[in-house]
Amino acid sequence: MSLWPRTEPGRLTGCPAIPEVPHARLQAIVFVTGFPAGAWGANCYAVATAEGEDCLIVDPGQASIGPLTDILERHRLRPVAVLLTHGHLDHVWSVAPLTAGKDIPAYIHADDRYRLADIVGTTFSMSREQLMSMTQGALELTEPDDVRILSDGEVLEIAGVPLSVAHAPGHTEGSVAFVSGRDGERPPVMLSGDLLFAGSIGRTDLPGGDPQAMTRSLRSVVLPLDDDTVVLPGHGETTTIGRERASNPFLQDLGSAPAPRGL
Numbered sequence: 001m002s003l004w005p006r007t008e009p010g011r012l013t014g015c016p017a018i019p020e021v022p023h024a025r026l027q028a029i030v031f032v033t034g035f036p037a038g039a040w041g042a043n044c045y046a047v048a049t050a051e052g053e054d055c056l057i058v059d060p061g062q063a064s065i066g067p068l069t070d071i072l073e074r075h076r077l078r079p080v081a082v083l084l085t086h087g088h089l090d091h092v093w094s095v096a097p098l099t100a101g102k103d104i105p106a107y108i109h110a111d112d113r114y115r116l117a118d119i120v121g122t123t124f125s126m127s128r129e130q131l132m133s134m135t136q137g138a139l140e141l142t143e144p145d146d147v148r149i150l151s152d153g154e155v156l157e158i159a160g161v162p163l164s165v166a167h168a169p170g171h172t173e174g175s176v177a178f179v180s181g182r183d184g185e186r187p188p189v190m191l192s193g194d195l196l197f198a199g200s201i202g203r204t205d206l207p208g209g210d211p212q213a214m215t216r217s218l219r220s221v222v223l224p225l226d227d228d229t230v231v232l233p234g235h236g237e238t239t240t241i242g243r244e245r246a247s248n249p250f251l252q253d254l255g256s257a258p259a260p261r262g263l
Helices: 065-074 095-099 110-117 128-134 211-222 241-247
Strands: 031-037 042-048 054-058 078-083 106-109 147-150 155-158 161-167 176-180 189-193 230-233
Touching: 031 065, 042 065, 042 230, 065 095, 078 095, 078 155, 106 110, 110 147
Parallel strands: 054 078, 078 106, 106 147, 189 230
Antiparallel strands: 031 042, 042 054, 155 161, 161 176, 176 189
C-alpha cells in the first residue's frame, strides 16, 4: 500500500516504484522521486522543494545514472549535492561519475569516509575482478573529488531542503538517517538508508556492522519519531514509523526475527 499516489519514475523491471510526492509548501521536502537501482535494488532518491529547482541526490547506486538522468530532465531538476546514508557500494556506486567535473559535493559521515577510498574492499570479500565479471564490467567505483563530512545533529539546508542528520551506526559505523521535520500538514520524512525497512532492518554481519549499535540506533533514532513520519528506506517499499512500530518484529522484539535486508 502506497502512502501517496504512485507513479513510475525510472522504474526497473520487477522492482517497486517509489512515489513522487508533490506538495504546495516551499522550503521543505515537497518533491521526492526515486527508483530501485541495479542488481541490489538500492533506492536512489531525488529530493527538492519543487520541480524545476535545485535538488539533492540520495544514494546513487549501481545502474542509477540512466534512470536518474531521465528523472532530472523530466522534472527539470538540477543536482547540487549527493547525500550518502552509508558507504556500501550498492548505495554509492555512481557517486563519482555523478559528481565528477560538475562541482557537486558528496556528503558522508566521518566514520564511513574511509569506504569511499576502497568501495569494493570495504563492502565485499571478493576481488574487483570478480565484481566486474558479475556486473558485466560496468564498474564506476572511484573516489569522488569533493567529499564533505556529516556530523550527528547537523542541520543541512542545501537546495532549500532542511534535513537533520542522525548518526545511526549498526549497519555500518557511519550510517546516518536524514530527517525532515513536520511542516504544517506535511508529516515528517525520514530517509532511513539501511537503518529501517518495511518489516525489517539493515543487516549487521558485514564488516563494520554491530548488532548492539543497531539496537541503540533503533531506540534513539527511530522510536522517538512520530507515528505519521514517512520512511523512505534504502531498499523496498515506503512505510511509516507507526506501521513499523506496530508490526516490525525488530522494533517489537530485538531478538529473533526474519532475516534483515540490505547489502
